[in-house]
Amino acid sequence: xxxxxxxxxxxxxxxxxxxxxxxxxxxxxxxxxxxxxxxxxxxxxxxxxxxxxxxxxxxxxxxxxxxxxxxxxxxxxxxxxxxxxxxxxxxxxxxxxxxxxxxxxxxxxxxxxxxxxxxxxxxxxxxxxxxxxxxxxxxxxxxxxxxxxxxxxxxxxxxxxxxxxxxxxxxxxxxxxxxxxxxxxx
Amino acid sequence: xxxxxxxxxxxxxxxxxxxxxxxxxxxxxxxxxxxxxxxxxxxxxxxxxxxxxxxxxxxxxxxxxxxxxxxxxxxxxxxxxxxxxxxxxxxxxxxxxxxxxxxxxxxxxxxxxxxxxxxxxxxxxxxxxxxxxxxxxxxxxxxxxxxxxxxxxxxxxxxxxxxxxxxxxxxxxxxxxxxxxxxxxx
Numbered sequence: 234x235x236x237x238x239x240x241x242x243x244x245x246x247x248x249x250x251x252x253x254x255x256x257x258x259x260x261x262x263x264x265x266x267x268x269x270x271x272x273x274x275x276x277x278x279x280x281x282x283x284x285x286x287x288x289x290x291x292x293x294x295x296x297x298x299x300x301x302x303x304x305x306x307x308x309x310x311x312x313x314x315x316x317x318x319x320x321x322x323x324x325x326x327x328x329x330x331x332x333x334x335x336x337x338x339x340x341x342x343x344x345x346x347x348x349x350x351x352x353x354x355x356x357x358x359x360x361x362x363x364x365x366x367x368x369x370x371x372x373x374x375x376x377x378x379x380x381x382x383x384x385x386x387x388x389x390x391x392x393x394x395x396x397x398x399x400x401x402x403x404x405x406x407x408x409x410x411x412x413x414x415x416x417x418x419x
Numbered sequence: 420x421x422x423x424x425x426x427x428x429x430x431x432x433x434x435x436x437x438x439x440x441x442x443x444x445x446x447x448x449x450x451x452x453x454x455x456x457x458x459x460x461x462x463x464x465x466x467x468x469x470x471x472x473x474x475x476x477x478x479x480x481x482x483x484x485x486x487x488x489x490x491x492x493x494x495x496x497x498x499x500x501x502x503x504x505x506x507x508x509x510x511x512x513x514x515x516x517x518x519x520x521x522x523x524x525x526x527x528x529x530x531x532x533x534x535x536x537x538x539x540x541x542x543x544x545x546x547x548x549x550x551x552x553x554x555x556x557x558x559x560x561x562x563x564x565x566x567x568x569x570x571x572x573x574x575x576x577x578x579x580x581x582x583x584x585x586x587x588x589x590x591x592x593x594x595x596x597x598x599x600x601x602x603x604x605x
Contacts, residue, residue: 256441259557266554289555325586325593330575356591365563366575367586368452369475371445374563377556381564389516389552400511400553405542407511 238383240341241269242312243376246305247349248276259373260346261286265297267380268388269344272298275305276348294393305345309358312343319359321345322375326362329382336361337383344379346372424569426527427455428498429562432491433535434462445559446532447472451483453566454574455530458484461491462534480579491531495544498529505545507531508561512548515568522547523569530565532558 243264248257257274264272265286274282283299290297302308309319318339320332336342345355356362365375380388401408429450434443443460450458451472460468469485476483488494495505504525506518522528531541542548551561566574587594 256445259442259559262554262556263560266552266556267560293554325589325595327588327590328575330572353592356593362589362591364586364588366452366577367588368448368479368579370448370452371559371563373445373557373559374449374453377551377560378563378567381567386516389514391552393554400550402513402550402553403511403548404513405548406539407542409511 237385237387238337238339238342240317241380242317242341242343243269243272244305244308244312244343244345245272245274246276246345246347246351246355248274248279249348250277250279253348254279254282256348256373258282258285260376261299262289263373263377263380265290265295267377268384268391269380270296270298271300273308274299274301275303275308292397294396296394305355309343315341317341317343318361319343319345320361320363320379321351321355321359322365322372322379323347323351323356323362324364324367324369326364328367329363329365329379332361332363333382336363337385342383344376346376348372423571423573424523424525424528426503427566428503428527428529429455429458430491430494430498430529430531431458431460432462432531432533432537432541434460434465435534436463436465439534440465440468442534442559444468444471446562447485448475449559449563449566451476451481453563454570454577455566456482456484457486459494460485460487461489461494478583480582482580491541495529501527503527503529504547505529505531506547506549506565507537507541507545508551508558508565509533509537509542509548510550510553510555512550514553515549515551515565518547518549519568522549523571528569530562532562534558
């Protein structure tokens with residue numbers, strides 16, 4: 234078996250309070266569901282967004298953390314020191330399918346996703362600028378497909394820790410197990 | 420070479436004007452970028468959302484269509500008559516990696532994605548309820564990963580017709596070719 238990425242952090246560039254609430258929430262939930270351990274939101278601090286994501290982590294399991302950093306460069310410097318490799322998702326970057334093999338071998342990856350226009354310095358400082366299609370679409374979609382491909386789909390069956398709820402996949406309808414009533418699951 | 424899905428339509432269940440503007444726009448752009456030929460938005464008619472997506476299709480190519488249908492059942496019946504198979508994306512459904520091989524062989528697929536709570540009848544009427552992870556996240560992300568997997572990544576290099584702009588992938592920075600000044604591209 235080939236080694237897979239061990240630690241993934243998502244850096245959300247340029248969050249604006251209220252305006253970006255829903256889209257950044259989607260980014261955070263995708264980061265969590267697709268195996269990242271943290272999203273660092275750069276821009277406005279948005280406690281209500283954090284709370285809604287933390288509530289999901291509380292119920293559906295983790296570990297997952299939402300944190301804030303005013304300036305992306307501070308977050309970048311800290312992660313760089315810890316040995317993270319940086320991949321910035323942009324429609325202008327190199328084609329994902331040409332880079333995913335290399336990226337899937339990295340131990341620690343920080344994925345940068347923008348909202349408003351991303352400044353030139355991001356393009357210059359990162360190790361990879363990667364495009365998930367060379368078409369305009371959605372940073373939420375780009376993040377999900379990127380994480381799915383660099384982890385080769387392994388994340389789709391990830392088990393979360395300390396979850397209170399767990400779904401049992403069904404052909405029709407919904408089935409959710411409340412693990413609390415079973416004494417919790419570690 | 421194995422045969423791949425030929426025709427993909429996305430059905431967005433339950434769009435609310437203003438409130439869902441950004442998320443439905445993302446869904447539409449993902450549908451386009453990942454190879455669907457149309458998104459049918461069920462719920463409120465939202466001309467400003469349609470316009471912003473049409474503008475992108477105008478510049479970046481197509482074919483891609485945004486249409487509206489008040490009641491999802493009308494859209495469902497029309498597509499059923501044309502031989503479409505229906506896959507509803509829901510965290511409660513069967514695991515994608517167990518279904519993608521079967522789905523990738525279908526000729527015509529309609530992918531249903533919800534926003535607000537989806538009524539029971541959708542679960543019952545569709546051919547497949549499919550989960551992209553059994554975790555709560557984003558219909559935008561679920562749509563992208565679903566389309567990527569059932570098309571085996573072929574859509575990532577899709578060529579669009581009648582585009583005015585085209586990106587040349589770069590390691591750093593941005594390069595866009597204006598095809599109009601080259602006499603256009605068919």
